[in-house]
Amino acid sequence: MDMAVIELSRLQFALTAMYHFLFVPLTLGLSFMLVIMESVYVITKRPIWRVITRFWGRLFGINFVLGVATGLTMEFEFGTNWAYYAHYVGDIFGAPLAIEGLMAFFLEATMVGVMFFGWDRLSRVQHLFVTLLVALGTNLSALWILIANGWMQNPVGAAFNPETMRMEVTSFKEVLFNPVAQAKFVHTVSAGYVCAATFVMGVSAIYLLRGKWTNVARRxxxxxSAFGLASALSVVVLGDESGYALTDNQKMKLASIEAMWETEPAPAAITLIGLPDVAGRTTHGAIKLPYVMGIIGTRSLSGKIDGIEELVLRADERIHSGIIAYDAVEKLKQDRGNIAARAAFEAHKRDIGFALLLKRYMPDPRQANDGQILKAAWDTVPNVPVMFFLFRGMAALGFGFIAFFAMAFYCASACRFSKRWFLKIAVFMIPLPWLAIEAGWVLAEIGRQPWAVDGVLPTFLGASSLTVPQIWATIIGFTALYGTLAVIEIRLMIAAIRKGPEEHHEPMAAAQGFAPLPAE
Known part of the structure; x- marks a missing residue:
């Protein structure tokens, strides 16, 4: 295998996934904010709320189109760049993607058209129902994608079939109700809600600072502010639930996030700050908060959080076990009636993926010695410094959003957003949710390495048979295309924001206000 091909394929997928994920959170959050705004319009029958809903709906539409266009590319990449991955686990991974396309995407896309062109053709209640369907379709789309991704993190409801040499579904119910997938879904959509609320706050703050459309902006x-505060609190609470899920399903990821090299006595402390040293297998200058990690990870004062070194030794044991399963599969290829080989496979099949880690160093894992097996076991440790600092940056931003929206919630009643210092903070906050969200996504994906599917298929085995020039050509092509789309997106969003919440057939006297804010 050519590791350059593997790493470039990972780079290409990371670029396309992270670019696509710039649009997803805003779409998730704005969809439900439109439902709230239009509900107020239906209840109060005040035209200004129709103006408000249509204005933010236009920005939602621009973002939605770019999100769909960039999302389709990733699904094709599973066939072009990760062909063996698609072959090996396609029976499980393909089902959620297909359902997402057939149900959620078509519901979402169809209702978006009705939402935009149905304002004068539907009653207020009917149009609100359509907007609600758009929001549900958007979030259902995210649900199925995260069920697929959650299975990669925690591959339940599936087993390796030595006759087909592929992973196959044993329980779709387990795939659907995977605890990791459910935790990822609620955490991800809550982060999207925070992103949308921050965006609305920031754009509205620009209007207030300029004294334009102040009635629309304040409402x-x-x-x-209310939607964002509830969402920011949810992100932290649900992030805690994600940490608890890691204790059962991705112990190495949790230990790497904490740079916990050795298992600590229960309950483990959480490291607030420090400098991980991979070579020395220690964390310099660590400042710890007692008990907190044990409570987060085990919901008790007696539960243990395993350290990296202990988990590596367990991986070593599982590689030895996986070699037995691998040997049994090779024998079953020659003689499917081999009862002893079948029994050996059934006893050790859970670990066959660990034996595949050795294929990075040799074609036949059965030829590995103890030193090579231990080396492969250490490969199960992701990039600890990256994990450590990304998590702390993301967590700091998360608590910062709670403080910001708490301040906004207070300002809504105390000063009706008339303080210029707060409005400047709101503008400054606009890009921060995207930084936190992208950090969380990178954290989740790097933390799974070296696995494409945790404990089942190493990443380096999942790639297609491509050449380095071929991948560079597509990376350059995607970068140029996506760069162009980014310019178009930003120009369209800025143009819509500059135009403001105007409708050519409605008087805007109720929506516009040009009195500048008092100086402080």
Whole structure:
């Protein structure tokens, strides 16, 4: 295998996934904010709320189109760049993607058209129902994608079939109700809600600072402050639930996030700050908070959080076990009636993926010695410094959003957003949710390495038979295309924001206000 091909394939997928994920959170959050705004319009029958809903709906539409266009590319990449991955686990991974396309995507895409062109053709209640379907379709789309990704993190409901040499579904119910997938879904959509609320706050703050469309801006900020505070609190609470899920399903990821090299006595402390040293297998200058990690990870004062070194030794044991399963599969290829080989496979089949880690160093894992097996076991440790600092950066931003929206919630009643210092903070906050979300996504994916599917298929075995020039050509092509799309997206969003919440057939006297804010 050519590791350059593997790493470039990972780079290409990371670039396309992270670019696509710039649009997803805003779409998730704005969809439900539109439902809230339009509900107020239906209840109060005040035209200004229709103006508000249509304005943010236009920005939602621009973002939605770019999200769909960039999302389709990734699904094709599973066939072009990760062909063996698609072959090996396609029976399980393909089902959620297919359902997402057939159900959620078509519901979402169809209802978006009705939402935009149905304002004058539907009653208020009917149009609100359509907007609600758009929001549900958007979030259902995310659900099925995260069920697929959650299975990669925690491959339940599936087993390796030595006759077909592929992973096959044993329980779709387990795939669907995978605890990792459920935790990832609620955490991800909550982060999207925070992103949308921050965006609405920031754009509205720009209007207030310039003294334009102040009635629209203040009402938008009132909705965003309440929605954002609830969402920011949810992100932290649900992030805690994700940490608890890692204790059972991805112990190495949790230990790497904490740079916990050795198993600590229960309950483990959480490291607030420090400098991980991979070579020395220690963390310099660590400042710890007692008990917290044990409570987060085990919901008790007696539960143990395993350290990296202990988990490596377990991986070593599982590689030895996986070699037995691998040998049994090779024998079953020659004689499917071999009862002893079948029994050996059934006893050790859970670990066959660990034996595949050795294929990075040799074609036949059965030829490995103890030193090579231990080396492969250490490959199960992801990039600890990256994990450590990304998590702390993401967590700091998460608590920062809680403080920001708490301040906004207070300002909504105390000063009706008239303080210029707060409005400047709101503008400054606009890009921060995307930084936190991208950090969380990278954290989740790097933490799974070296696995494409945790404990089942190493990443280096999943790639297609491509050449380095071929991958560089597609990376350059995607970068140029996506760069162009990014320019178009930003120009369209800025143009829509500059135009403001105007409708050519409605008087805007109720929506516009040009009195500048008092100086402080």
């Amino acid at each position: 938008s900020m009132m909705v965003a």
